[in-house]
Amino acid sequence: MIFLFFFLINSAPAPLVEATSNGNGGFIFEETRIKRSDFPSGFLFGTATSAYQVEGAYLEDGKSLSNWDVFCHSVGCAENGENGDIADDHYHMFLRDIELMHSLGIQAYRFSISWARILPSILSNLNIPQLLPLYIFSTLCLLFCVSDSPGGRFGEINRAGIMFYNKIIENLILKGAMI
Numbered sequence: 001m002i003f004l005f006f007f008l009i010n011s012a013p014a015p016l017v018e019a020t021s022n023g024n025g026g027f028i029f030e031e032t033r034i035k036r037s038d039f040p041s042g043f044l045f046g047t048a049t050s051a052y053q054v055e056g057a058y059l060e061d062g063k064s065l066s067n068w069d070v071f072c073h074s075v076g077c078a079e080n081g082e083n084g085d086i087a088d089d090h091y092h093m094f095l096r097d098i099e100l101m102h103s104l105g106i107q108a109y110r111f112s113i114s115w116a117r118i119l120p121s122i123l124s125n126l127n128i129p130q131l132l133p134l135y136i137f138s139t140l141c142l143l144f145c146v147s148d149s150p151g152g153r154f155g156e157i158n159r160a161g162i163m164f165y166n167k168i169i170e171n172l173i174l175k176g177a178m179i
Contacts, residue, residue, distance in 0.1 A: 015031050015032070015033060015034075016031070016032045016033070016034050017029055017030070017031050017032075018030050018031075018032065044107045044108045044178065045105065045106060045107055045108070046106060046107060046108030046109060046110065046178075047101060047106050047108075047109055047110075048109070048110040048111065049090070049109075049110075049111050049112070050112050051111070051112045051113055051114040051117070052066060052068040052069075052072075052084045052087070052114065053084060053087055053088070054087050054088040054090040054097075054111075055084075055087055055088075055089075055090045055091045055114060055117075056084065056085060056086040056087040056088065056089040056090065056091050056092070057089070057091035057092065058083075058084070058085035058086070060091065061117075061158070061160035061161065061164070062117075062120050062158040062160050062161065063114065063116055063117040063120060063158070063161065064116045064120035064121065065116060066114055066115070066116035068084060069083075069084070069116070072084055091164065094164075094167070094168050094171070095171060098168070098171045098172060098175060098177075099175075101175075101177065102175040102176075102177070106177065107176075107177060107178060108177060108178040108179070109172055109177050109178075109179055110179070111168065111179070113161075113165055114161070117158060117160075117161035117164065118157060118158055118161045118162065118165075119155060119157060119158065120155070120158050120161075121155030121156065
């Protein structure tokens with residue numbers, strides 16, 4: 001995606017290839033050239049990431065296992081035993097990544113957070129199967145994370161995880177990006 005944005009941002013026409021069925025099981029390919037000026041004024045060019053796919057820093061700074069960590073360490077998950085232990089190493093290189101987005105003119109950035117980095121004991125405290133999708137937890141956390149007991153219902157908050165995401169947000173704001 002970033003390469004497409006690079007061409008659009010620099011006003012150089014970029015190819016967009018559309019494929020339609022020819023009715024005989026094949027496809028007809030049509031190429032259209034697009035550039036940034038083809039978009040309405042005020043259009044925001046942005047990018048998005050998924051925590052597991054970019055962060056890396058497997059079990060670092062208090063992070064626990066996520067459902068993806070467990071799944072991608074299982075046999076047959078990926079070719080050659082690949083997983084997200086390092087990924088794009090965004091955890092250590094987020095400043096470089098933000099600078100790259102800024103240099104490309106990216107105006108908006110949507111990123112996900114790893115609940116295993118924020119609430120590392122969430123899985124053990126809930127006593128549920130490890131492969132239950134963590135997106136369910138985001139709803140649960142909004143509803144139940146705060147309780148009268150110290151640490152909330154899901155355990156202590158990992159301050160290092162909060163600091164990591166705060167640094168991303170602060171640096172994006174400094175570069176003028178919308179999050």
